[in-house]
Amino acid sequence: MPPLLGEFEQLVLLALLRLGPDSYGATVRREIETRTGREIAISAVYTTLERLEQKGLVRSRVGEPTAERGGRRRRHFELLPPGAQALKVAYDSFTGMTAGLERRLKALR
Amino acid sequence: MPPLLGEFEQLVLLALLRLGPDSYGATVRREIETRTGREIAISAVYTTLERLEQKGLVRSRVGEPTAERGGRRRRHFELLPPGAQALKVAYDSFTGMTAGLERRLKALR
DNA sequence: CATATCATCCACATTGTTGAACATATATAC
DNA sequence: GTATATATGTTCAACAATGTGGATGATATG
Numbered sequence: 001m002p003p004l005l006g007e008f009e010q011l012v013l014l015a016l017l018r019l020g021p022d023s024y025g026a027t028v029r030r031e032i033e034t035r036t037g038r039e040i041a042i043s044a045v046y047t048t049l050e051r052l053e054q055k056g057l058v059r060s061r062v063g064e065p066t067a068e069r070g071g072r073r074r075r076h077f078e079l080l081p082p083g084a085q086a087l088k089v090a091y092d093s094f095t096g097m098t099a100g101l102e103r104r105l106k107a108l109r
Numbered sequence: 110m111p112p113l114l115g116e117f118e119q120l121v122l123l124a125l126l127r128l129g130p131d132s133y134g135a136t137v138r139r140e141i142e143t144r145t146g147r148e149i150a151i152s153a154v155y156t157t158l159e160r161l162e163q164k165g166l167v168r169s170r171v172g173e174p175t176a177e178r179g180g181r182r183r184r185h186f187e188l189l190p191p192g193a194q195a196l197k198v199a200y201d202s203f204t205g206m207t208a209g210l211e212r213r214l215k216a217l218r
Numbered sequence: 219c220a221t222a223t224c225a226t227c228c229a230c231a232t233t234g235t236t237g238a239a240c241a242t243a244t245a246t247a248c
Numbered sequence: 249g250t251a252t253a254t255a256t257g258t259t260c261a262a263c264a265a266t267g268t269g270g271a272t273g274a275t276a277t278g
Contacts, residue, residue: 006232017214071254084218094203101127112233152226178221180221183223
C-alpha cells in the first residue's frame with residue numbers, strides 16, 4: 001500500500017486547510033514557501049493538486065475573472081472530507097512519532 | 110532539488126533519534142508500527158536505512174551475536190549530525206505549516 | 219540439521235521536481 | 249474598435265527520488 005500522503009502532499013493539504021476558499025496555485029505556493037522557508041516550483045503545486053484531486057481528496061472549480069489585472073482565471077481548490085481524514089492520519093502519525101522528542105528536536109542544530 | 114526527506118524517511122530518522130543505540134531493523138520497525146498504528150514491511154525499513162546511509166545521514170555497524178536465541182547478527186544504525194540536521198529542517202517545516210492549526214487537526218474525523 | 223532471527227535483492231508503484239509551453243484576462247497604442 | 253503587449257495562471261511531459269512487498273540469502277543457537 002502506498003503512503004497515505006507523501007511529504008509534499010501533506011504540505012499542500014495543510015495549506016488548503018489554512019487558506020480555505022482563498023486556495024489556488026499562487027496562494028498555496030506562497031503559503032508553503034513562507035512557512036517552510038523553502039522555494040518550490042509552481043508546477044510542483046499543480047501536479048500535486050491534480051493527483052490529490054484524482055484520489056478524491058480535493059476538489060477544484062474555476063473562478064470568475066478578477067478585477068485586479070489581466071490573467072487567466074484561477075482554479076480554486078477545496079479540501080474534501082477524505083482529504084481532511086487523510087491529513088489527520090498523517091498528522092497523528094507525525095505527532096505520535098515526535099511525542100516527547102520536541103525539546104530534542106528543537107535543540108538540534 | 111529533491112525533498113530534504115521523504116515521508117517515510119522522516120519516520121525512520123525519528124525512530125533512530127528515540128531508540129538511540131538500540132536501533133536496528135526490528136526495533137525501528139516496531140517503533141514506527143506502534144506509534145503510527147500502521148503496518149510496514151521490514152524490507153521497507155532496510156531499503157530506507159540503506160539510502161539514508163548513502164546520503165550520509167546515518168551510519169551502520171554490525172553488532173556482536175546476542176545470547177538470546179539464534180539468528181543473524183544485527184546491524185545497528187546511528188543518526189549522524191547531517192541526519193539530525195535534516196530531521197530538524199523537516200520538523201520545523203511541519204511545525205511551521207501546522208502552527209495554529211493544532212486544534213482543527215485534532216478535531217478532524 | 220532444524221529453527222529462529224535478521225538482512226539483502228529486486229522489480230515496480232507512487233511521489234517529487236522542473237522547464238517550457240499554453241491560455242486568457244486587462245492595458246495601451248494606433 | 250482592433251491589434252499587440254503584458255500580467256497572471258495553468259497544463260504538459262519527462263525524469264529523478266521515494267515507497268513497497270515478495271522472495272531469497274545469511275548466520276546464530278538448540
